[in-house]
Structure formats: structure tokens, C-alpha cells
Amino acid sequence: xxxxxPQDFSPILVQFLLALGxxxxxxxxxxxxxxxLKSKQKEDPFECGIESEGDARTxxxxxxxxxxxxxxxxxxxxxxxxxxxVNFKSLGWFGFIEMLTFVAFLMAGFYYIVKKGVLDWERx
Amino acid sequence: xxxxISLSVTGLLTLFLGFSENKKIxxxxxxxxLLIALATAFIDWNAPGFYFxxxxxxNNTSIVFWAILIISAILIMGFSEGFERFExxxxxxxxxxxxxxxxxxIMMVSFKNLIMLFLGIExxxxxxxxxxxxxxxxxxxxxxxxxYFLMGAFATGILLFGMAMFYGATGTFNIGSGVxxxxxxxxxxxxxxxxxxxxxxxxxxxxPFHLWTxxxxxxxxxxxxxxxxxxxxxxxxxxxxxxxxxxxxxLQDFWWIMIAVLVTLSLMIGNIGAVSQNSxxxxxxxxxxxxxxxxxxxxxxxxxxxxxxxxxxSVVYTLATISAFGVLxxxxxxxxxxxxxxxxxxxxxGLAQNNGFLATVLIIAMLxxxxxxxxxxxxxxxxxxxxxxSSGLFWVIIMAVLMSAIAIYYYFKPVLLSMSKKxxxxxxxxNPLAKFIFAITTFGTIVLGIFPWILRSLF
Numbered sequence: 001x002x003x004x005x006p007q008d009f010s011p012i013l014v015q016f017l018l019a020l021g022x023x024x025x026x027x028x029x030x031x032x033x034x035x036x037l038k039s040k041q042k043e044d045p046f047e048c049g050i051e052s053e054g055d056a057r058t059x060x061x062x063x064x065x066x067x068x069x070x071x072x073x074x075x076x077x078x079x080x081x082x083x084x085x086v087n088f089k090s091l092g093w094f095g096f097i098e099m100l101t102f103v104a105f106l107m108a109g110f111y112y113i114v115k116k117g118v119l120d121w122e123r124x
Numbered sequence: 125x126x127x128x129i130s131l132s133v134t135g136l137l138t139l140f141l142g143f144s145e146n147k148k149i150x151x152x153x154x155x156x157x158l159l160i161a162l163a164t165a166f167i168d169w170n171a172p173g174f175y176f177x178x179x180x181x182x183n184n185t186s187i188v189f190w191a192i193l194i195i196s197a198i199l200i201m202g203f204s205e206g207f208e209r210f211e212x213x214x215x216x217x218x219x220x221x222x223x224x225x226x227x228x229x230i231m232m233v234s235f236k237n238l239i240m241l242f243l244g245i246e247x248x249x250x251x252x253x254x255x256x257x258x259x260x261x262x263x264x265x266x267x268x269x270x271x272y273f274l275m276g277a278f279a280t281g282i283l284l285f286g287m288a289m290f291y292g293a294t295g296t297f298n299i300g301s302g303v304x305x306x307x308x309x310x311x312x313x314x315x316x317x318x319x320x321x322x323x324x325x326x327x328x329x330x331x332p333f334h335l336w337t338x339x340x341x342x343x344x345x346x347x348x349x350x351x352x353x354x355x356x357x358x359x360x361x362x363x364x365x366x367x368x369x370x371x372x373x374x375l376q377d378f379w380w381i382m383i384a385v386l387v388t389l390s391l392m393i394g395n396i397g398a399v400s401q402n403s404x405x406x407x408x409x410x411x412x413x414x415x416x417x418x419x420x421x422x423x424x425x426x427x428x429x430x431x432x433x434x435x436x437x438s439v440v441y442t443l444a445t446i447s448a449f450g451v452l453x454x455x456x457x458x459x460x461x462x463x464x465x466x467x468x469x470x471x472x473x474g475l476a477q478n479n480g481f482l483a484t485v486l487i488i489a490m491l492x493x494x495x496x497x498x499x500x501x502x503x504x505x506x507x508x509x510x511x512x513x514s515s516g517l518f519w520v521i522i523m524a525v526l527m528s529a530i531a532i533y534y535y536f537k538p539v540l541l542s543m544s545k546k547x548x549x550x551x552x553x554x555n556p557l558a559k560f561i562f563a564i565t566t567f568g569t570i571v572l573g574i575f576p577w578i579l580r581s582l583f
Contacts, residue, residue: 006311009292108136115143 066118070110077106125175125182126164127190128227134160135223142216151206154219158198161226165190178298179237185431186234188582189362192435193229193355196442197222200350202561203450209457218258222351225251229359233366238287238297241363245283245327248356249276255348256340262464268343275336276326283323290316290371300370317372317379324367328360329409330416331390338397341409346456346467349405350449353412358438361419365434369427383423384520390417391527398534404452404469407534408445411493414531415441418508421524425511433507436579440492440500440572447489447565450558451482458552475542479552483542485562492569494535495528500572507580 084091084099091098134157141150165187172183201222207215228247235241253276257269291297293312326333341349372379394414401407415437422433455472456465476483492501505528512521554562572579 105132105136108140112136112139 063118063121066113070113070118073106073110077103125180126167127161127194128230130161130164131157131223131227131230135220135227138216138220138223140216142214142220147215148206150216150219151204154223155198155201157223158194158201158226161223162191162194162198165194174236176240179240180231180234181236182234188435189233189358190230192439192442193226193233193358196354196358196446197226197351199446199561199565200347200354202557203350203453204347205555205557213258218255221251221254225255225355229355232359233362235363235366236299238290238299241367242280242284242287244359245324245363246280248359249280249327252276252348252352252356255351256344258348259345262343264343265345266343268340271343272336272340279323279326279333282319282326286316286319286321286323288316289313289319292316299367313375314378317375318382320367321364321379321382324360324364325386325416328357328364328416328419329413330386330420331393331413332386334390334393334413334416337413338401338406338409341412342403342405342467346405346449346453346465349408350446350453353408353449354438354442354445357412357416357419358442361434361438362431364420365423365427365431368423369430373427380424380515383420384517387417387420387424387520388523390414390420391524395527395530395534399530401534402468402470404471404538405467407469407537408448411531411535412445414527415493417527418505418524421508421512421520424517424520425508425514429507429511429514432580432582433504433511435582436500436507436572436576437504439579440504440569443565443568443572444489444492444499444501447485447562447569448493450562450565451486451489454482454554454558455552458550469538470541472538472542473544474546477545479554481559481562482552482554485566486542487539488566488569490535490539492573494532496532498570498573500569500576502573503576507576 080102081099084095088095138150138154138157141153144150168182169184169187172181174181201219204215204218207213207218225248228244228249228251231240231244232248235244253269253273256272257265259265287297289312293310293316322333326336329337341353344352368376368379368383391414394410394412394417398407398410398414401410419434419437419441422430422437425433452467452471455475456467459466459471472483472486475486488499492499495501495505505524509521509524512524
């Protein structure tokens with residue numbers, strides 16, 4: 001029996017308050033407990049390794065973003081494949097054909113961007 | 125249901141056609157694909173049914189809307205000339221995105237489940253964000269696309285939040301399944317109703333969710349502005365109608381006042397805002413806000429008639445808008461300033477002397493948008509006023525009539541400019557396909573103005 005009175009949503013509120021409380025608690029407690037040492041080196045974004053140089057807002061090649069987007073494609077594919085794999089037996093041939101259709105559409109898109117030259121780093 | 129499958133597959137095919145040696149093939153192929161989709165739409169004629177686990181409802185009404193959407197897309201794409209004039213164009217991608225966006229629009233007019241509505245709105249919107257920025261090197265286009273995307277993403281978030289509230293209150297995403305209204309959960313239902321309305325009214329550019337409209341309409345390439353103002357509006361209003369007339373019909377006492385206020389605001393902001401616009405596209409953007417107000421009027425009345433009125437209004441609005449933007453496209457490409465096409469109102473100066481055919485098309489489109497008798501626009505307004513009158517909301521109607529009087533002023537600005545003696549243009553070339561489309565839209569506007577029952581009797 002699904003009941004959906006306002007009080008049935010109270011666990012969500014409790015969870016929200018808990019999450020908020022945890023964040024506030026951590027922020028305050030690190031300020032109170034943590035030892036403080038301030039120096040120029042400490043303020044650097046990276047304390048060790050190569051010294052940082054220039055501005056963070058230099059233009060990057062768009063290819064990095066394209067690769068990132070390409071990753072999302074496979075990420076989404078995997079997300080759909082896990083539940084399918086778990087229910088593989090009960091879904092049977094119907095599930096298999098549905099999955100094939102899904103992968104076919106996905107691969108069509110993948111083939112398209114490869115042909116467009118997304119993985120081609122040398123081009124112009 | 126078949127056009128969804130057909131358009132998804134042909135959309136992919138169109139993408140790959142872009143790799144072929146012969147670039148000219150993409151345009152005729154896309155039109156052929158759209159015609160195939162139109163043909164497949166009628167497979168389900170007189171065979172109503174439910175698809176995808178009862179998430180889509182197909183009946184003759186939805187098929188009529190599919191046909192309207194696909195035909196509008198064909199008419200608009202006819203002006204593209206294969207995007208040969210576009211710099212850095214990717215015609216195959218534009219045509220593919222148009223086909224994919226139609227899938228979204230089709231889902232919006234035939235959903236039975238809020239998940240499908242959300243999916244449809246998203247497919248259509250994402251395609252629109254991309255097409256708005258289609259002219260990659262135009263800084264105004266980029267600005268418009270970014271603005272549209274950010275605002276649209278927030279509107280979608282609000283819509284989704286409303287759906288979640290609706291689900292919390294009713295325990296179902298299905299619309300029209302005898303939702304229990306009242307009791308303790310009605311509070312959540314109110315929130316859900318309000319937020320879903322906000323999300324959808326943003327998409328149809330009703331005030332006060334209209335702020336993106338002028339900038340986006342101006343920045344986007346004209347052909348996609350035409351697409352945006354016709355397809356998105358038609359699909360959006362059908363979706364609004366479906367939600368309000370089924371699930372939320374029991375809440376009418378709650379939402380009618382919101383809609384009435386929105387109608388008044390849209391009409392005032394749209395019509396008064398349009399008066400001082402110099403850019404023709406901004407003028408059309410404000411006019412589209414005011415037309416959103418007129419179409420919302422239909423929702424205030426009796427739901428038996430409302431869908432017919434919305435259908436009629438969206439058809440006449442679509443025909444007139446395609447004519448107006450089409451004339452702008454044909455004329456503006458003759459006058460390039462600073463590397464961009466010139467799109468101010470005074471572009472039309474002396475058009476009647478220069479090219480009588482284009483001037484006639486423009487004048488009839490403007491008359492129809494203003495709602496002058498013997499054009500379709502008059503009957504469109506008449507039907508929505510009659511709907512609103514049936515529920516006795518006379519203050520809204522008086523407001524609407526006053527505002528359509530203001531509308532005549534700014535719709536006549538391009539008309540009067542086109543009548544003036546001085547011409548600023550060389551001779552204008554129209555290709556035969558554009559001429560054919562102008563003939564269809566103008567003829568349609570006049571036929572619907574004289575025999576409105578041709579279309580009304582469909583419902």
C-alpha cells in the first residue's frame with residue numbers, strides 16, 4: 001500500500017537535514033581543530049611538483065572536451081548494460097534484441113563522430 | 125508511433141549522407157525523409173491505440189497534429205536551399221537535428237505519461253539549443269544559444285521538480301487516470317501543477333517567462349527562428365492542453381486564475397513591447413509572446429472546444445509566421461551589412477514596387493497575424509475568444525481585444541514601409557521552391573479566412 005501523506009515524506013527531510021548538518025559540522029570542525037600554517041608556498045594551488053605558471057584561463061584544445069563527451073557515451077552505455085546483465089535471463093530474447101537496437105544506435109553515433117575526426121589529433 | 129521510428133532512423137541516415145561526395149543530395153533526401161514520416165503517420169489513422177507500455181496514446185487527433193508538425197517542418201526546410209549560403213555550414217547535421225527534434229514534438233502531442241512528456245520536451249529543446257547556435261561564427265548567435273540553453277535548462281529543472289511533486293501526490297506518472305484530488309496530498313499537487321505549468325509555459329514563451337524570446341529569436345538564424353516559433357509553440361500548447369484538461373482538470377479552480385493572469389501579462393508585454401522594435405525578428409518575437417497569450421485564452425474555456433481552437437490557431441499562426449520569416453529570409457539575403465544579413469524593419473522599404481509578389485505575401489501574413497477578417501488569423505482569434513467567453517471571463521476578453529488593437533499598429537509598420545516609394549534594394553531573386561511555399565502559406569491563410577470550417581470540422 002503506497003501512502004503519500006505529507007508525513008510520509010519526513011524521512012527525506014531528515015536526510016536532507018542530516019546531509020546539511022554534516023557539511024556544516026565538517027566545515028566548522030576543520031577550522032577549529034586543524035593546525036594553521038600560512039606561507040606563500042602554502043597558498044599555492046600545488047605545493048609540490050612543477051611551479052605553476054601563467055593563468056588558468058588559457059584556451060585548451062577543444063579535442064579534450066570532445067574526448068570527455070565521448071567518454072560519457074560509453075558511460076551511459078554501461079549504465080544501461082548493468083541492469084540488463086543482472087536481468088539477462090528473465091528478459092530473454094526480447095531484452096537481447098532491445099539491447100542490440102540500443103547498441104546499434106549508440107554505435108551509429110560513435111561511428112559518426114569517429115568519421116568526423118574526433119579521434120584524429122593530427123588534423124589542423 | 126511510426127513517424128517516431130521513421131524519423132529516428134532517417135535522421136541517422138541524414139547524418140551519414142553528409143559524408144557522401146555529392147553534397148547536394150542532403151537537401152532533397154531530407155525533404156523526402158520528412159515526406160516518408162508524414163506518410164507513416166497515417167498508418168495509425170482510425171486505429172487508435174497505446175504504445176510503449178501505455179506511455180504513448182495514438183488517435184486521430186494526435187495524428188492530425190503530427191501532420192501539422194511535419195508539414196510545417198517541410199515548409200520551413202524548403203527555404204533552406206540546402207544551407208548553401210551559410211558559412212561553415214553542416215547541412216546534414218541541421219537536417220538531422222530537425223528530424224530528431226520532430227520526434228520530440230511528436231512525443232509532446234501524443235504522450236500519456238509524464239515521462240514521455242519530459243522526454244519529448246527535452247528532445248525538442250536540446251535540438252533547439254543547438255540550432256540556435258547553428259551559425260557558429262556569429263557572436264549574437266552564440267550568445268542567443270547560451271542564453272536559451274541556460275534558461276531552458278532551469279525551466280526543465282523546474283518542470284521536473286513539478287513532476288516529482290505530482291508523483292509524490294498521486295503515486296503515478298500517468299495522466300488522466302482518475303487522479304484523486306483533495307485531502308492531505310492536494311498541497312503537493314498544487315506545487316506540482318504550478319511548477320509543471322512554469323516549465324511548459326517557458327517553452328511556449330508566455331510572459332512572465334518570456335525574457336529569452338527576443339534575444340534568442342534575433343540571434344538564431346532566421347530559418348531556425350521560424351522553426352522555433354512554429355513547431356515548439358504548436359507542440360507546447362498541445363502538451364499544455366493535455367496536462368491541464370486531463371490530470372489537472374479537477375484543479376481548474378486553482379489554476380484558472382494563474383492562466384488568466386498569464387494571458388493578460390503575455391498580451392500586455394507582447395503587444396506593448398513589440399511597438400518600439402526596429403528589428404523585424406524582435407518584432408516577431410514579441411508578437412509570438414502575444415500569440416502565446418491568445419492561445420492560452422483557449423485553455424480558459426470549455427475543454428471540448430479548446431483543442432480544436434488551439435489546432436486552428438496554431439495552423440494559421442504557423443502559416444503566417446512561415447510567410448513572414450520566409451519573406452525576411454528571401455529579402456535580407458540581398459542586403460549584407462558588416463558581413464551579416466540586414467534584418468531591420470526598414471529592409472522592406474519599397475518592397476511593393478520592387479517585387480509585388482513578396483510584398484503581397486508579407487502583407488497577407490501581417491494581416492493574418494493582426495487578425496483582420498478574411499484571413500485565417502481573424503478566425504483563430506474569434507475561436508479562442510468564443511472559448512474564453514463560454515466561461516464568462518469577460519475582463520480577460522476585453523483586455524485581449526484592446527491588445528489586438530495595439531497589435532494592428534505594429535503589424536502595419538512593415539506593411540506601410542513596403543508600400544513606400546523609395547526602394548533600398550536591387551531586384552530580388554526568389555527560387556521556385558520558395559515561391560511555391562509562399563503560394564501554399566498565403567493561399568492557406570486566405571482559404572482558412574474564408575472557409576474556417578474546413579479545418580474546424582476535423583474535430
